[in-house]
Amino acid sequence: KFFQANMRILVTGGAGFIGSHLVDKLMENEKNEVIVADNFFTGSKDNLKKWIGHPRFELIRHDVTEPLLVEVDQIYHLACPASPIFYKHNPVKTIKTNVIGTLNMLGLAKRVGARILLTSTSEVYGDPLEHPQTEAYWGNVNPIGVRSCYDEGKRVAETLMFDYHRQHGIEIRIARIFNTYGPRMNIDDGRVVSNFIAQAIRGEALTVQKPGTQTRSFCYVADMVNGLMKLMNGDNTGPINIGNPGVNSPCWNLPRM
Numbered sequence: 001k002f003f004q005a006n007m008r009i010l011v012t013g014g015a016g017f018i019g020s021h022l023v024d025k026l027m028e029n030e031k032n033e034v035i036v037a038d039n040f041f042t043g044s045k046d047n048l049k050k051w052i053g054h055p056r057f058e059l060i061r062h063d064v065t066e067p068l069l070v071e072v073d074q075i076y077h078l079a080c081p082a083s084p085i086f087y088k089h090n091p092v093k094t095i096k097t098n099v100i101g102t103l104n105m106l107g108l109a110k111r112v113g114a115r116i117l118l119t120s121t122s123e124v125y126g127d128p129l130e131h132p133q134t135e136a137y138w139g140n141v142n143p144i145g146v147r148s149c150y151d152e153g154k155r156v157a158e159t160l161m162f163d164y165h166r167q168h169g170i171e172i173r174i175a176r177i178f179n180t181y182g183p184r185m186n187i188d189d190g191r192v193v194s195n196f197i198a199q200a201i202r203g204e205a206l207t208v209q210k211p212g213t214q215t216r217s218f219c220y221v222a223d224m225v226n227g228l229m230k231l232m233n234g235d236n237t238g239p240i241n242i243g244n245p246g247v248n249s250p251c252w253n254l255p256r257m
């Protein structure tokens, strides 16, 4: 080895919107070696082009529903389509990604003794009956709706994380991600911020969906990445809301917009 990495980090979904910003930040530290596993369903090599060929960086085309054997110290497990139009496109695949994908990554964490961070979602709160949602709230989730493949998939993923922690002593971290925006969102991502910006630039009407009274907490991608790294390297297991007021994350309650 002609460089001295003291931490090898796997990022699943590292070619995606949040994942690629996380990789940029991790690569800034010369002590880190970063491995990205991505199936490029919604992610793109373009997001990582500045790292391709770098001696501390590796990119693997890999679908997390298949086992992965690598030696790593930390796993940021982000892989899953996150925009409703994409996760509803193939709901069976979405739930497999969340359940089998998380099982595979937990199996890897157990084998190599790595700490693993799951990116869960504000959608675990379902159609919440409390506003704003803190981590103490258990949610109001429809198990058979069109969003369930994602909502329930992430809920099972959280359960698996805690069961591996209790049963096998795996070091786990869970982040509940709120609606995140910033550079490298796909123009056709379908989420409200990119839709409204693209529509405004094209001079089109903004598509406000019914009932029009729904609320969201929005988080800028750089703040999200800081929150994820702080969670991974701190002592709190989570779940922690990032981008929304929470009981477990007093310092990461970013302003509501």
Ligand SMILES: O=c1ccn([C@@H]2O[C@H](COP(=O)(O)OP(=O)(O)O[C@H]3OC[C@@H](O)[C@H](O)[C@H]3O)[C@@H](O)[C@H]2O)c(=O)[nH]1
Binding pocket: 082, 083, 084, 120, 121, 122, 123, 177, 178, 179, 180, 190, 191, 192, 193, 195, 196, 207, 208, 209, 210, 214, 215, 216
């Ligand atoms: O063009 C649009 C798009 C969306 N919307 C509305 O804006 C709100 C936000 O919708 P988005 O499609 O941006 O996504 P959501 O907030 O429902 O979920 C998102 O946020 C949390 C993340 O963890 C999830 O991965 C992501 O699905 C919804 O109420 C939706 O109906 C519009 O009014 N117009």
